Amino acid sequence: MISASIVINYLLASVSAALLGISRYGKKFLDSVAVSMAILGLAMSIALMLNSYRNSVEVYTFGGFRPPLGIVYYADFINSILSLLSSFATIISIVVAYITMDYNTRKYFYPLAFLLATGAQGFIFSGDLFHLYVSTELVAISSYALTGLYSNKRNCVRAAIIYGITGTAITNFLLLAVVLIYGSYGTVNMADIALKSMNPEATTPFSGRVFGDILHSSTVALAIMTWVFLFKSGIMPNHFWLPRVYRAAPIASIILFSSSADILGVYGILRLYHIAFSCRSVIATFRQTMLSMLTPLSLTSALFSSLLTARQTTFRGIVAYSTIAQLSLALSGTVLGVPELVAGGILHMVANALGDTSVLLGYAVHAKACGKKLHILSKVLVATGLLNLFGVIPVVPGFWSKALMVWGFVEEGVLAGAVIVLISTGLCAIGYLKLILRFFHMEDVKSDLGMVAKCTTKMQWTLATVASLLIAVVIGVGLALISVPKLINIFLDLTSNSIDVLTYISNVLP
Amino acid sequence: MELATLIFTTTTFALLANLIIAVYGIFMDKSLLKKVIALAIFSDTLAVFAILIGFRVPQTPGFPKPPIYPSAPETVEEINKFILQSVDPVPQAFVITAIVINLAIFSLLTGFVIQHYKHFGSMNISLVEKEEIVDEVY
Numbered sequence: 212m213i214s215a216s217i218v219i220n221y222l223l224a225s226v227s228a229a230l231l232g233i234s235r236y237g238k239k240f241l242d243s244v245a246v247s248m249a250i251l252g253l254a255m256s257i258a259l260m261l262n263s264y265r266n267s268v269e270v271y272t273f274g275g276f277r278p279p280l281g282i283v284y285y286a287d288f289i290n291s292i293l294s295l296l297s298s299f300a301t302i303i304s305i306v307v308a309y310i311t312m313d314y315n316t317r318k319y320f321y322p323l324a325f326l327l328a329t330g331a332q333g334f335i336f337s338g339d340l341f342h343l344y345v346s347t348e349l350v351a352i353s354s355y356a357l358t359g360l361y362s363n364k365r366n367c368v369r370a371a372i373i374y375g376i377t378g379t380a381i382t383n384f385l386l387l388a389v390v391l392i393y394g395s396y397g398t399v400n401m402a403d404i405a406l407k408s409m410n411p412e413a414t415t416p417f418s419g420r421v422f423g424d425i426l427h428s429s430t431v432a433l434a435i436m437t438w439v440f441l442f443k444s445g446i447m448p449n450h451f452w453l454p455r456v457y458r459a460a461p462i463a464s465i466i467l468f469s470s471s472a473d474i475l476g477v478y479g480i481l482r483l484y485h486i487a488f489s490c491r492s493v494i495a496t497f498r499q500t501m502l503s504m505l506t507p508l509s510l511t512s513a514l515f516s517s518l519l520t521a522r523q524t525t526f527r528g529i530v531a532y533s534t535i536a537q538l539s540l541a542l543s544g545t546v547l548g549v550p551e552l553v554a555g556g557i558l559h560m561v562a563n564a565l566g567d568t569s570v571l572l573g574y575a576v577h578a579k580a581c582g583k584k585l586h587i588l589s590k591v592l593v594a595t596g597l598l599n600l601f602g603v604i605p606v607v608p609g610f611w612s613k614a615l616m617v618w619g620f621v622e623e624g625v626l627a628g629a630v631i632v633l634i635s636t637g638l639c640a641i642g643y644l645k646l647i648l649r650f651f652h653m654e655d656v657k658s659d660l661g662m663v664a665k666c667t668t669k670m671q672w673t674l675a676t677v678a679s680l681l682i683a684v685v686i687g688v689g690l691a692l693i694s695v696p697k698l699i700n701i702f703l704d705l706t707s708n709s710i711d712v713l714t715y716i717s718n719v720l721p
Numbered sequence: 722m723e724l725a726t727l728i729f730t731t732t733t734f735a736l737l738a739n740l741i742i743a744v745y746g747i748f749m750d751k752s753l754l755k756k757v758i759a760l761a762i763f764s765d766t767l768a769v770f771a772i773l774i775g776f777r778v779p780q781t782p783g784f785p786k787p788p789i790y791p792s793a794p795e796t797v798e799e800i801n802k803f804i805l806q807s808v809d810p811v812p813q814a815f816v817i818t819a820i821v822i823n824l825a826i827f828s829l830l831t832g833f834v835i836q837h838y839k840h841f842g843s844m845n846i847s848l849v850e851k852e853e854i855v856d857e858v859y
Contacts, residue, residue, distance in 0.1 A: 311859060341815055348822045352829060359833055361859065365840040372833045372846075376756050379826050380747050383764050386771065386819050390812060394774040422777055461859055 213259045214286040214336040215271045217252055217294060218329055221301075224248035225325035232318030242309055245321045249302045252328065256291070256298035263291040263705070268718050270338075278719050279400035280417045283338040285719060288705035289557055293335050293478060296561050299684070300470030301328045303568050306677045307575050308463040310670055320360060324467055327353035331471035335478065338719055340389045340399040340487075343479070347385060347443070350472050351378050357464035358456050370459035374452045381442045388435040395428040396421055401487050402719035405712050408492035415720065430497045433488055437480060437501060444476025444538045447512035457531035462571050465527075469534050470564035477538055477560060480505070481545045481553065481710070489712040490548070505546045510631045513539035517638035526574060526650075529642045530567055533600055536635055537563035543631075544616045549623055550707040555615030557706065562599055562609035565685050569596025570646075572681060576674050577650070581666035588678050593650050595682050597643045602636060606689040611699070732773060739766040753834045753844045757827060764823045768816045775809035788813070 227244055231237040262269060269286040272278060286294070301324060308320045330349025337343045355378065359371025393399050396407050398418035406413050407421050408429060414420050438449070445453035453473070457465055488498055516535035523529045537559060544556025573593035576585055595607070602609030613632055620628035692698055708714055743766060746759025776785060786803075788810035794800045838844055 341818075345818060345822070348826070352822070352826050355826075355829060355833075359836070362833075362836045364859075368833055368836045368840055372753060372830070372837055375826070375830045375833060376747065376753075376760060379760055379823075379830070380744070380763060383760075383767050383819075386815070387767050390767075390771040390774050390815060393812065393815070394777060 214284040217255045218332045220252050221325050221329040225322045228321035253298040256295040260291040260295045263288045279398045279403040284336040285338040287709040289709040297331045297471040304463045304466040323353045338401050358460045366459040370455045385439045388432040391428045391432045395425040402716045404487050429494045440476040440479040454531040458527045469567040474560045477542045485710040509539045509543035513635045517635040520639045521641035549619045550703045552619030554706040559612035562612045566596045566600035581671045608688040611692045751845045751847050771812045775812040
């Protein structure tokens with residue numbers, strides 16, 4: 212029930228913000244409504260996280276129709292973490308929009324940001340492939356609009372068009388894959404697909420048995436969906452849109468992209484390879500071939516994007532290529548299916564999102580020029596974010612994610628993986644060092660805040676609260692992992708349960 | 722070859738040809754407007770392909786029936802017979818959802834194409850000058 216409530220909350224928030232934007236009460240209530248609904252979403256995500264921490268899985272069937280007849284939402288540990296991350300980023304992006312955009316821009320930003328959050332949360336919880344496609348489209352259309360939000364800037368329009376045309380073409384392939392799967396399996400429910408892909412003779416109520424030979428359609432669908440998800444996460448060589456978008460989009464939009472939209476590709480591949488088409492499926496050989504290609508692909512992508520991070524000279528460029536590098540590392544962790552690597556991959560996506568958010572919020576606070584105290588706070592924020600992305604000090608979660616991945620790679624005997632994690636860290640560090648030196652020695656960050664440059668007392672307090680909260684979260688997670696070593700074991704156990712296909716099937720199709 | 726099989730095979734090949742032409746248009750054509758048109762052709766072709774998948778269900782010879790029951794069924798046998806004769810309606814439900822989503826996306830993309838024309842004075846993506854690197858907070 213909580214999972215569905217989160218999605219409905221963001222959908223209502225999107226509609227309310229859109230209606231308020233066109234009403235005469237908008238100026239008075241728009242910001243308060245947006246912040247309140249974002250806080251409500253975060254509170255529900257925290258409740259869901261606590262629920263899954265107690266090792267409880269939430270299965271919600273829409274309209275009470277039992278799966279595979281109706282749409283089902285499935286919330287386990289991995290979903291809850293990503294949902295919490297997305298909700299947290301939504302609040303931060305709304306605060307950043309509040310300080311960097313004027314009212315006429317904000318009234319378009321809020322509905323789109325909430326629409327993106329709706330799609331991202333729907334994608335995370337979805338146990339149904341067609342719902343997954345619809346959620347992907349929701350995220351995609353709001354991402355295009357958020358990229359081109361400043362239509363008076365030619366860079367924004369150009370980036371939005373290139374992202375929009377390629378993204379739409381590729382998302383359409385997802386529909387093709389879903390239809391192919393439906394044609395063979397007679398269902399789009401992920402648990403039902405998982406069951407039938409393991410045992411083609413299985414018969415489930417409403418969807419019956421498979422149609423003919425499922426081998427070919429499954430392989431084609433798996434290949435298409437893998438490509439779509441690689442594009443969505445900007446893994447090389449499907450990354451061409453990401454740096455362009457990050458260089459042009461508003462800061463508030465980039466926060467949402469790196470924490471909610473871009474992580475979906477890696478998460479989609481995780482669900483696809485460990486749940487829908489698990490190692491026990493009839494296409495196990497093809498799946499293994501794909502995995503043996505995905506691991507070197509993601510590691511190569513991490514290596515090249517780290518090299519490019521080191522070469523960047525702008526903060527937008529560094530954030531963009533660093534995101535590709537970190538998501539590639541997260542993908543290399545999640546595909547192998549070892550609990551340490553999957554846990555490391557998930558934690559790495561969280562660490563990357565928190566790091567990017569800290570850097571971007573730090574830049575926004577600095578550009579806002581709200582006095583000396585906030586000036587210092589912005590420097591602390593950027594330093595914390597970069598330390599987290601660098602991940603060599605145990606007080607930040609970035610360290611633990613890399614440690615888990617290195618441990619997993621060594622245990623699996625993939626030494627190249629462990630070495631590339633370390634090399635990638637070193638290469639990215641060059642870019643981060645350039646960024647931090649530039650930020651600390653540059654008094655004025657170039658900004659185009661125009662009419663919204665004035666910093667009120669209300670804004671100062673909001674910024675101070677959110678910036679302190681973000682630093683507390685980053686350092687808090689790291690300190691919790693240092694002081695309570697048991698947490699890592701619990702994290703590994705819960706992750707292990709989340710990628711167990713039999714647990715998934717028994718929870719959804721009792 | 723039966724007429725139904727001939728029509729099915731011809732349609733499948735026609736759709737494949739359409740897909741290839743559309744993909745070529747999306748990625749190779751220089752005009753942004755033509756890219757959007759190719760995208761529309763591409764998504765509509767996929768929609769027809771999805772509907773075609775629904776035709777795998779009817780197991781009785783001859784042309785399948787539409788998935789609409791003319792009057793309320795009275796017995797289970799009647800329903801079972803109808804299922805064996807009619808097209809699967811689920812892919813059609815998928816397609817109608819996809820059409821609505823694509824309508825929104827094409828409206829947005831067309832808006833961006835118009836903005837592109839206003840900024841650059843051309844719809845040709847290769848004619849516009851090199852992208853300027855902006856590193857600003859906004």
